[in-house]
Amino acid sequence: METVSQVAIQTGQGMMPAYCAVPTTPGPWPGVVVIHDFTGMSHDLRAQADWLANEGFLAVAPDLYYWGSRLKCLRTIMHDIGERRGRTFDDIEGARLWLTNHEGCTGRIGVIGFCMGGGYALALAPGRGFSASSVNYGGCPSDAATWLPEACPIVGSFGGGDKSPLGGRAGQRLDRLLTEFDVPHDVKIYPAVRHGFMNDHDPADATLFLRFLARISGTKYDGEATRDARRRISSFFGQHLRDEAPEDE
Template identity: 50%
Template sequence: MTRSTDLAVETARGRLPVYFSRPEGEGPWPGVVVVHDILGMTHDLRRQADWLAGAGYLAAAPDLYSGERRSTCLIRMFRDARARRGRTFEDIDAVRTTLMSRPDCTGRIGVIGFCMGGGFALLLAADHRFDAASVNYGTASSDVYTEGTFERACPIVGSYGAQDRANRGTGDRLERILTAVGVDHDIRTYPEAGHAFLNDHDPADVPRLFAVLGRFAGGDDTFHEPSARDARERILAFFARHLRTSGDNGDASAGAESGSAS
């Protein structure tokens, strides 16, 4: 069972809306910041947070599109990703800090992202004080994939689809770099999965233009249940290893089998 609510986190630019989901009970629990894909705050994003809460984590999913038009936010976020700094990183760091300050949090915090959010999770793995990062078919510019970028990174679990044209070979490249710099990792590319295979979006949340562009850019972008189930099991096992301590409440394996975010 989980308890969810809409909260606001104070940032340098005002109040940032956050969907917050937590396990039942008193805690303390580790925290996870959930970074949305290009569609923003959707039913799927809330279900991802609920899935993590059901597995024993404080899950906070910020609406990084709040306060401006989506197109304006996208331009800003792409610019931030290229520069590796800016408002997007500051907002996510503010959510991490808020989680850490809660009395029901252990102080260990992970980050998980999907598609565009997966790219930010990858960039946040180094120098942003996260204890683990889950990168799900996140794209980044080619200059990111160097040993210098990841030599100070936290542990990374990454999941990709072999049918994803936008990420062809990305998993193998990341695997080689993390091995070379000695960062603990679990990287897997699923043969039958395409882009966004972990996201089971409601059709009403997907503008027609986005659906067309997604298929053009990444190939098959539909939810693939067998790959998603395995990826979730790996993510929970990885987070349990790096975010949990012996005194934590909750069961990290909870929902691993049935923990579909749908």
């Protein structure tokens, strides 16, 4: 079986391109849907999928910008995340089903996202068929208390130096709510670390608009924090996605 590939996933709106990274260890493996940040399909997104495959997870990273201009897609994304439903959620469900039906997948699926993708990962935690979620600087919406009680286990990573609505304060609130609702979780705030610290983008992937967004959000990659966050995520996913994980989680 090939270790990496470009795939096309059937959705209700057409064929969605995605990047799939396959572990080299004997399968079957748990699956993970990897949801990108504002940059979209990029070197960094493929690297995130490759890292998860190296950890023994079958990873698929869909391109949520496939159907229109970047600005048009972003407008739809912002609306859909606020409503926790819509076209982009249907596309992500297509990716989850693709993994579920993959011959190399155990059928236990996790989701991970970064920035905007972290918002999806949090919104998808309750009642969407995922067994674990990794929320990386994805915020904590004002209505989260109404739906988080039904969430799957969540591992969250936030920057203490991230002053955006997706940053450290959101992480603190998320940790508090998950503790209150007795949802299994591991939320960590990295002191002084800025927004987007896990995304090591190739400058060639960034348009002028995306460079502007990165500048106003204070985005900055941090290797040390990334290594620790990845260690925690891999361990958490291993605990909740492996075959021996309890089925009633």
